[in-house]
Amino acid sequence: MSAIAVDGLTKRYGNTVALEDLSFTVREGEVFGFLGPNGAGKSTTINVLLDFARPTDGEIRVFGKDVRAESREIRRRTGVLPEGVETYDRLTARQHLEFAIDSKDADDDPEHLLSRVGLEEAIDRKAGGYSKGMSQRLLLAMALVGEPDLLVLDEPSTGLDPNGAREMRDLVREENERGATVFFSSHIMEQVEAVCDRVGILRDGEMVAVDTVSGLQDSVTTGATLRVSVDRIDEGAVERVRSMPEVTSVDVEEGQTPAIVVATEGSKTAVIHEIEDAGCEVLDFSTDDTSLEEVFRAYTTDRREEVSA
Numbered sequence: 001m002s003a004i005a006v007d008g009l010t011k012r013y014g015n016t017v018a019l020e021d022l023s024f025t026v027r028e029g030e031v032f033g034f035l036g037p038n039g040a041g042k043s044t045t046i047n048v049l050l051d052f053a054r055p056t057d058g059e060i061r062v063f064g065k066d067v068r069a070e071s072r073e074i075r076r077r078t079g080v081l082p083e084g085v086e087t088y089d090r091l092t093a094r095q096h097l098e099f100a101i102d103s104k105d106a107d108d109d110p111e112h113l114l115s116r117v118g119l120e121e122a123i124d125r126k127a128g129g130y131s132k133g134m135s136q137r138l139l140l141a142m143a144l145v146g147e148p149d150l151l152v153l154d155e156p157s158t159g160l161d162p163n164g165a166r167e168m169r170d171l172v173r174e175e176n177e178r179g180a181t182v183f184f185s186s187h188i189m190e191q192v193e194a195v196c197d198r199v200g201i202l203r204d205g206e207m208v209a210v211d212t213v214s215g216l217q218d219s220v221t222t223g224a225t226l227r228v229s230v231d232r233i234d235e236g237a238v239e240r241v242r243s244m245p246e247v248t249s250v251d252v253e254e255g256q257t258p259a260i261v262v263a264t265e266g267s268k269t270a271v272i273h274e275i276e277d278a279g280c281e282v283l284d285f286s287t288d289d290t291s292l293e294e295v296f297r298a299y300t301t302d303r304r305e306e307v308s309a
């Protein structure tokens with residue numbers, strides 16, 4: 001059974017189409033990253049999933065249950081870190097958690113939850129005095145209440161410093177290892193790259209790609225940079241590479257280990273063969289992979305000719 005099954009989901013606000021016939025699946029036990037530029041429809045999807053917004057058409061099922069008909073049961077099994085929600089100034093972290101624990105009929109220990117998000121020192125301080133990052137940590141602790149089967153995190157790294165962002169990644173991994181499915185939206189590509197099994201990219205309310213990070217990287221042919229270490233720089237070899245039709249630039253690095261640095265839109269192996277055929281010995285080579293950032297750009301801007309999948 002899938003953890004989340006989105007089927008033909010359309011959501012309109014007046015004339016604004018937020019989602020258009022959106023369908024995708026999040027498998028049980030995976031960490032799924034939900035990406036998209038501002039206004040693509042990520043929060044709208046999450047709001048429908050949590051039954052905070054009604055779909056115009058289509059449906060979402062969570063663990064096989066319709067989110068509208070069985071929203072109570074789904075909320076009991078789901079931990080949510082919503083976007084743009086604030087903590088209550090006059091309540092302490094402990095009180096926030098006691099409230100969350102009560103409403104889920106859970107029996108978690110507030111101190112333990114706060115130690116997991118690095119906030120145990122502030123347990124009896126009122127949230128009104130918290131920094132943005134501290135509030136975000138508290139909201140995250142609230143999402144962890146009751147060992148949810150599904151964690152839905154909307155922009156979880158908002159307000160977190162680099163340490164906080166790293167701890168967030170660790171928590172996602174821990175929760176996933178415990179067995180939770182994690183569905184999270186983010187603009188931070190390193191975060192997504194580090195923890196996601198699969199990634200979906202939303203654009204203008206439609207899913208334009210769903211795959212593993214490496215599958216997405218392979219689908220985008222933005223060209224690669226190849227660094228070939230050779231025994232010596234041979235001008236003839238350099239010229240032969242330069243005249244290959246798919247090669248866009250060639251640089252030479254002199255020094256103890258000379259290298260030919262080649263940007264190509266075509267086959268990397270062909271470049272290596274050309275250098276060898278010209279009589280140079282190839283000692284080593286490395287390539288720069290397409291970053292998820294570039295993949296995202298290729299799928300969400302009008303440089304669509306770069307997308308081959």
Ligand SMILES: Nc1ncnc2c1ncn2[C@@H]1O[C@H](COP(=O)(O)OP(=O)(O)OP(=O)(O)O)[C@@H](O)[C@H]1O
Pocket residue numbers: 013016017018036037038039040041042043044045
């Ligand atoms: N309550 C609403 N009323 C009217 N239009 C809305 C409403 N909520 C969202 N929209 C519109 O729906 C579209 C999708 O918005 P949504 O907030 O889902 O995008 P998002 O991907 O979450 O963006 P961001 O990354 O900025 O959070 C946008 O055009 C937005 O203006």
